[in-house]
Amino acid sequence: MRGTVITGVAVAGVLAVVVGTGVATVVGQSEQPANQVRLASCNASLGPITTGPAGSGxxxxxxxxxxxxxxxxxxxxxxxxxxxxxxxxxxxxxxxxxxxxxxxxxxxxxxxxxxxxxxxxxxxxxxxxxxxxxxxxxxxxxxxxxxxxxxxxxxxxxxxxxxxxxxxxxxxxxxxxxxxxxxxVGQVANFTGCGQGVGNLLPAPTAAAGSAIQWALGQQGKPYQWGALVNQQNSYDCSSLMLQSYRSAGIQLPRTSREQYRAGALLPLEQAQPGDMLFWARDTSDPSTIHHVAMYLGDNKIVEAQQTGVPVHIRPLKFTEGGLMAQAVRPGV
Structure with missing residues (x-):
């Protein structure tokens, strides 16, 4: 422990988020919205589920x-x-x-x-x-x-x-x-309130997006592994989570986040809908510097495989985050 300051410490980073129980209004494509589901009220950014598959601790x-x-x-x-x-x-x-x-x-x-x-x-x-x-x-x-x-x-x-x-x-x-x-040890089941596995899901604009969201949320708690194999479901990096999520919905994506940026329709970030992919780059004017991808869930939240030591999780999104590309990508369009 460094001993410089022990009181009055400034808090950086993530804002408090409580996921509401209401189903968001989604502007879908020509088909009727499918898999209209919702996430139970919880603070989904505060940690993984307490029990579950590999990577649950x-x-x-x-x-x-x-x-x-x-x-x-x-x-x-x-x-x-x-x-x-x-x-x-x-x-x-x-x-x-x-x-x-x-x-x-x-x-x-x-x-x-x-x-x-x-x-x-x-x-x-x-x-x-x-x-x-x-x-x-x-x-x-x-x-x-x-x-x-x-x-x-x-x-x-x-x-x-x-x-x-x-x-x-x-x-x-x-x-x-x-x-x-x-x-x-504490005998507190599901203390984040976010359920296990796919649990209660989020609204989806189309059948494909709904399937991809369900699949991605079912991987919560599994560990991050850079270069994870895409023919197994024990661990993920950011782009393998996207690839496998959309593959479950019948849409094939390329392997890396930089390639995935070119694998669908580009749209302004503020028009992103649940299931769209968001990207982060070292230089937002240069897509060749993209290094991270996550799935947008609506209501300013994403699901992602973020980094070593952090399991697949939901977290709040700030649209002003550094490195966030100004375009979202809608796979399969």
């Missing part, structure tokens, strides 16, 4: 030692006693796993100690306090609760806001494991 959780599971149980118990939501427990589990492997260490970088590698020299407490699990967990929660908007962002981002690490992305690695432990 069960395997990583099964490898924890008794000491590590004891730390998880303490994090959950103290969170329950303080009447904190399960998301707070997840943030603490991900931070503790990243910083110490969920162990109360008597050593660390410089004077960092304990489960969360708190530094006495930076005001976290005495060495005796920060190596006491009960104190450390409560202190972590105290700082987390002082972060404005922590409940509206991914748990790994909130862990970083507490820890202030020089490696902010590393907390995402344990997202699916932490979510699984909340269901397993």
């Amino acid at each position: 069960a395997e990583a959780a099964a490898n924890l030692t008794g000491e590590q599971r004891g730390t998880v149980a303490a994090i959950i118990q103290i969170g329950q006693q303080r009447e904190l939501p399960p998301l707070a427990w997840q943030v603490a589990i991900q931070a503790g796993m990243t910083e110490s492997g969920l162990r109360s260490l008597s050593y660390g970088d410089r004077d960092s100690l304990g489960i969360f590698q708190m530094r006495p020299s930076m005001g976290w407490g005495t060495p005796q306090q920060v190596t006491d699990p009960t104190y450390a967990i409560n202190k972590f929660y105290d700082v987390l609760l002082d972060i404005d908007g922590w409940e509206g962002q991914r748990p790994g981002d909130s862990a970083q806001d507490v820890e202030r690490s020089a490696f902010p992305d590393r907390y995402h690695r344990w997202e699916s494991m932490a979510a699984h432990l909340i269901g397993d």
Whole structure:
């Protein structure tokens, strides 16, 4: 843990999103809208489902030692006693796993100690306090609760806001494991409220888009793997998720995101409908620099295979995001 600031930390990035239960009005093509379905009310950006197929975190959780599971149980118990939501427990589990492997260490970088590698020299407490699990967990929660908007962002981002690490992305690695432990140890089923597998689906303008959306949402919780094979469904990168989703709907796409940008009708970004593909580039004036693709779900949300350590997930979209191309692509048109 870096000890520069432990209170009043600015929150970056993702805004709070609650997915409504109403079915969005969609302007379809000539056929009647098919597969008119909806997503149950939930905060879908806050993590993967708690149980599910490969990548759901069960395997990583099964490898924890008794000491590590004891730390998880303490994090959950103290969170329950303080009447904190399960998301707070997840943030603490991900931070503790990243910083110490969920162990109360008597050593660390410089004077960092304990489960969360708190530094006495930076005001976290005495060495005796920060190596006491009960104190450390409560202190972590105290700082987390002082972060404005922590409940509206991914748990790994909130862990970083507490820890202030020089490696902010590393907390995402344990997202699916932490979510699984909340269901397993904390006995809280489906705490994101987003269902399992395909669950409750989103509105689709056409039969093909509806099938592609259903298929993509059914992969939530599965791990990211760069260059993932397109003849298996154990892991995905961004373009393989799009390829297989639309292949399930009878539409063939090329393999890479740059090629997929040319594989349908281009339309202005603001006219995107559920099922359309959105693209990110290093230079938005040059399609040859495209490096990421995701599926638009309507209501300013996308489903994507984002990066190593982050399972397939739904997240909120800002149309002002850096690198977002000004055109969407409608496959099969």
